[in-house]
Amino acid sequence: MMPRPLLAVEDLQIHYATRDGTVRAVDGATFAVPEGRIVGLVGESGCGKTTAVRAIMGVLAENGRRAGGRVCFRDRPIDAGSTRALLWREIAYVPQSAMSSLDPVYTVGAQIEEVLRKRGGASRAAAKARAAELFELVGLSDRRLVDYPHQFSGGMRQRAAIAMALALEPSLLLADEPVTALDVIVQRQILDMLRTLQQRLKLSMVMVTHDISVVAYLCDEVVVMYAGQVVESGPVREVLGRPRHPYTMGLRNAFPDLLSDAMALVPIHGGPPDLRETLTGCRFAPRCPFVQPACTAGALAADVTDDHLTTCRRSAEADTLRTAALDPGTWQRV
Amino acid sequence: MSALVELRDVVKHFPVSRSLGEIVRGRHPAVRALDGVSLEIGASDAVAVVGESGCGKTTLGRLMLKLTEPSAGAITFDGTALGGLSGASLRAFRRQAQLVFQNPFDALNPRFTIYRAVAEPLLNAGIPRAEHADRVAQAFRRVHLPDLERYLDRYPHQLSGGQLQRVVLARALVLAPRFLVADEPVSMLDVSVRAGILALLREVRDDMGLTAVYISHDLALVRYLCERTVVMYLGTMVEDGPTAEIVRNPRHPYTRALVAAVPVPDADQARAPLPIAGNVPDAREPPSGCRFRDRCPHAFARCAEEAPALRETADGHRVACHLDN
Numbered sequence: 034m035m036p037r038p039l040l041a042v043e044d045l046q047i048h049y050a051t052r053d054g055t056v057r058a059v060d061g062a063t064f065a066v067p068e069g070r071i072v073g074l075v076g077e078s079g080c081g082k083t084t085a086v087r088a089i090m091g092v093l094a095e096n097g098r099r100a101g102g103r104v105c106f107r108d109r110p111i112d113a114g115s116t117r118a119l120l121w122r123e124i125a126y127v128p129q130s131a132m133s134s135l136d137p138v139y140t141v142g143a144q145i146e147e148v149l150r151k152r153g154g155a156s157r158a159a160a161k162a163r164a165a166e167l168f169e170l171v172g173l174s175d176r177r178l179v180d181y182p183h184q185f186s187g188g189m190r191q192r193a194a195i196a197m198a199l200a201l202e203p204s205l206l207l208a209d210e211p212v213t214a215l216d217v218i219v220q221r222q223i224l225d226m227l228r229t230l231q232q233r234l235k236l237s238m239v240m241v242t243h244d245i246s247v248v249a250y251l252c253d254e255v256v257v258m259y260a261g262q263v264v265e266s267g268p269v270r271e272v273l274g275r276p277r278h279p280y281t282m283g284l285r286n287a288f289p290d291l292l293s294d295a296m297a298l299v300p301i302h303g304g305p306p307d308l309r310e311t312l313t314g315c316r317f318a319p320r321c322p323f324v325q326p327a328c329t330a331g332a333l334a335a336d337v338t339d340d341h342l343t344t345c346r347r348s349a350e351a352d353t354l355r356t357a358a359l360d361p362g363t364w365q366r367v
Numbered sequence: 368m369s370a371l372v373e374l375r376d377v378v379k380h381f382p383v384s385r386s387l388g389e390i391v392r393g394r395h396p397a398v399r400a401l402d403g404v405s406l407e408i409g410a411s412d413a414v415a416v417v418g419e420s421g422c423g424k425t426t427l428g429r430l431m432l433k434l435t436e437p438s439a440g441a442i443t444f445d446g447t448a449l450g451g452l453s454g455a456s457l458r459a460f461r462r463q464a465q466l467v468f469q470n471p472f473d474a475l476n477p478r479f480t481i482y483r484a485v486a487e488p489l490l491n492a493g494i495p496r497a498e499h500a501d502r503v504a505q506a507f508r509r510v511h512l513p514d515l516e517r518y519l520d521r522y523p524h525q526l527s528g529g530q531l532q533r534v535v536l537a538r539a540l541v542l543a544p545r546f547l548v549a550d551e552p553v554s555m556l557d558v559s560v561r562a563g564i565l566a567l568l569r570e571v572r573d574d575m576g577l578t579a580v581y582i583s584h585d586l587a588l589v590r591y592l593c594e595r596t597v598v599m600y601l602g603t604m605v606e607d608g609p610t611a612e613i614v615r616n617p618r619h620p621y622t623r624a625l626v627a628a629v630p631v632p633d634a635d636q637a638r639a640p641l642p643i644a645g646n647v648p649d650a651r652e653p654p655s656g657c658r659f660r661d662r663c664p665h666a667f668a669r670c671a672e673e674a675p676a677l678r679e680t681a682d683g684h685r686v687a688c689h690l691d692n
Contacts, residue, residue: 077557078528186646187420216419216584221628221641243558246587246630250638270634287562288632289587291614298591300563304527 038065039107039205039237040089046101047081047088054309058084060261061102063335066205066254071231071238073248073269076258079305082241085258086207089239090126091116106205121152125203129210131194135182141193142168142178148200167196172226188219192226199234206231209241224251245288249273257281260305260316262333267341277336277343277351280317282358299361315344322363323347323354370407371546371578372431377404377440379426383651398650400426402602403440405677410545413572413579415589415610417625418599421650424582427599428548431580432464433457444546462492465539467549471531471556475523475538482519485538492542506537509571529560533567540571547572550582565591587629590614595683598622601650601658604677608684618686621659657689665690 047059059081066072074082087093089104091113103110106119116124128134136144142164149160165175171192182190191211198206211227212220228251231238240252248255248269256266257278265278276282286299303320306312314329315321321328325347333344347354357363380397389396401423408414416424429435430442433449442449444460452460465488468474475484485506486499494502507515510533523531532552539547552568553561569592572579583589589596589610596613598606598621606619617623624643631638643662648654654661660670669689677685 077559188646217586217628217630218419218624218641218643219646221630222644224630225641244630245558246632249632249634249636250630273632273634284558285632287558289585289591290631290633291587291590291626291629292631292633292636296591298562298565300561300566301559302563304529304560 036067036069038105039068040066040239041105041108042085042089042102043105044102045085045088045104046099047084047093048098048100049094050096050098051309056308057100057261058097058308059088060308060312062258062261062263063102064256064263064266066237066239068204068237069231069235070253071228071240071251073252073255074239074241074258075243075245075248075255077243077305079260079308080258081261082258083209086209086239086241089116090120090124090207121148121201121203123203124205124207125198125201127191127194127198127206127208127211129213131187131190132182134194134197135190137182140179140181141185142180145178145193145197145200148197153201163200164196167199168193170199170230171196172222186219187215188223191215191223195223195227195230199230202234204235204237206236206238207241208238210243211240212247213242213244220247221250227251245273245284246290257284260312261308262316262344263342264317264345265341265343267339271339271341275341275351276355277341277348278317278345279321279323279354279358282355283320283364286358286361286364297361299364301364315346323357369410371410371412371445372406372408372580373443374404374406374427374431375441377427377430377442378402378438379423379430379435380438396651399602399653400650401430401437402653404602404604406597406604406607408578408580410578411576412595413577413581413593415581415583415593415596416599417583417586417589417596419584419625419647421601421647422599423602424599425550428466428550428580428582431546432466432548433460434466458492462542463544464546464548465542465544467536467539467547467552469551469554471528471535472523474535475531477523479522480519481521481523481526481534484523485534485541488538488542494542502541503537506541509540509574510534510537510567512537527560528556529563532556532560532564536564536567536571540575543575545576545578547577547579548582549579551584552581553588554583554585568592585629586614586625587631598625601647601653603658603674603687604685605659605687606685607677608681608686612681612684618680618684618691619659619688620663620665620690657687 043063045059045062049056049058062085076082145164146160149155149163168175173192212223252269255269255272257264259280265281283301301320306316318324318328328346335342335344336348379401380399382397418424430437485503489499512533553564581592593610596610600621606622617626627639645662656672657670657675660666675687675689677687679685680691
């Protein structure tokens with residue numbers, strides 16, 4: 034049985050107004066973050082994963098707006114205004130590059146203390162003590178609180194950004210590519226730390242990433258996005274082990290795997306569609322080796338079997354398609 | 368087989384600004400980016416250089432292309448010392464050795480058309496203009512952008528990342544070089560596109576008989592490109608051998624940690640815990656002896672006293688570790 038969702042996103046639509054027309058960056062995304070789980074939001078550039086997270090936090094770019102759908106936190110609908118009150122205390126954010134969230138002219142300690150005092154109403158002394166506690170929590174020495182961001186290595190800055198996000202004990206952490214720019218050993222150290230923190234503090238987490246191996250290592254659930262929509266979601270082992278959408282199958286083939294015997298990676302030909310255009314049917318159809326005439330017509334219907342969702346019309350044949358997808362020749366015929 | 372590129376005890380130090388105390392004490396601090404690297408690369412070989420940020424892999428690539436000069440040691444290309452090249456001999460070398468940049472989005476001048484970007488090396492090399500169009504067309508065919516009329520008058524921002532990386536590669540190949548250094552050639556690309564570029568790099572190398580060095584932080588990726596891998600740590604080579612051996616049977620404790628840390632896209636694979644802790648030390652003051660010793664779970668007294676030399680442990684497999692003697 035799935036724990037009840039802390040965060041539920043229903044049919045979310047985010048539009049950006051640009052000179053060349055409206056970009057439907059997120060076009061009907063539905064997913065949930067169960068309490069105490071780590072959910073990976075995975076997809077390639079432009080699939081809408083970062084936009085979705087920014088919309089949840091109510092910090093869309095100026096030309097972006099929520100054109101439809103609902104976001105519920107603890108069963109209560111939230112919008113840009115009401116999210117503001119939840120930021121830091123309930124929902125906190127960890128960016129990809131901690132350099133952009135840390136101000137270069139203040140010490141790291143001063144910035145964490147400011148969050149504690151301004152947002153949390155802590156006294157100067159209490160903030161100082163709590164900042165030291167937070168540093169210890171993320172594996173940094175409290176002597177480093179007096180240092181400036183540029184004196185930290187990339188991994189240490191990411192730890193500091195996580196410490197800051199945890200300052201007011203949020204229940205949900207939204208992390209956007211938090212380990213992408215890091216070296217593998219540092220990356221592993223941060224992922225291990227996130228897992229430990231999640232268990233100790235009973236956090237729920239959304240991990241936005243393009244890296245399915247990071248999802249495989251850290252996440253409990255995964256939501257796969259393509260061209261602004263969710264194409265597959267469910268428990269990580271299910272979705273990565275027995276993918277039911279051809280896009281996920283293709284991603285698995287294209288992803289380098291240190292331990293596999295295969296000596297070649299298989300690309301997915303073509304590119305994602307232009308999100309300014311009106312699109313019907315499955316958006317992956319032009320790149321899909323298993324496409325049928327019916328795929329490009331009409332709206333998508335989600336098929337859910339044992340918590341494993343997919344929008345592929347041929348999901349009933351998933352086992353057969355999966356076997357065919359392992360053959361590199363399948364992907365050349367498109 | 369004779370080596371096309373050869374490095375002998377190559378050292379590269381970058382001086383850093385001195386504090387007052389260092390000036391008073393007459394010290395000259397430097398980032399020791401490379402400290403004594405010796406390496407031979409055979410003609411038509413493909414070698415991966417892997418390691419974390421600051422290990423010296425990019426500096427190594429730049430030295431092999433004479434984009435920077437070594438502080439000590441010698442580098443030769445096809446038997447000729449790079450240090451002595453100038454004028455016509457340097458231009459001849461530049462035609463034969465090319466760099467593929469990491470980020471295709473920055474590698475091309477946004478104000479140049481694609482044609483001009485790819486033809487520019489021809490102009491610099493003094494190739495007659497009458498030959499340019501043919502050579503550019505040939506380079507485009509090599510990188511599988513056959514309908515070149517579609518691209519030539521366009522500007523970089525009108526192309527996708529995958530197309531741009533093909534253009535960057537076409538530019539590197541337009542002079543038909545013998546030696547290619549690619550610094551993280553696919554790290555900025557999406558996964559579904561990346562696989563196509565990797566296949567292309569392999570194909571181009573085989574077709575043209577290129578000698579290639581691929582610099583990457585990603586051990587999982589270079590496995591698909593190179594038969595041989597060199598692992599670097601803090602300015603030194605710690606291991607050098609067949610890629611399959613390095614991945615399946617790493618000998619150096621650092622390589623073992625690196626292999627253990629690489630995530631795999633399979634949730635059913637249990638991953639071993641990371642065998643090392645801590646961070647890469649400051650390259651201005653690396654540890655004495657073996658540079659990995661303060662993070663190494665097996666370090667003993669000798670490791671602090673003496674830097675381990677690279678020694679052959681098996682055919683074509685070299686390791687710099689005191690445990691391996």
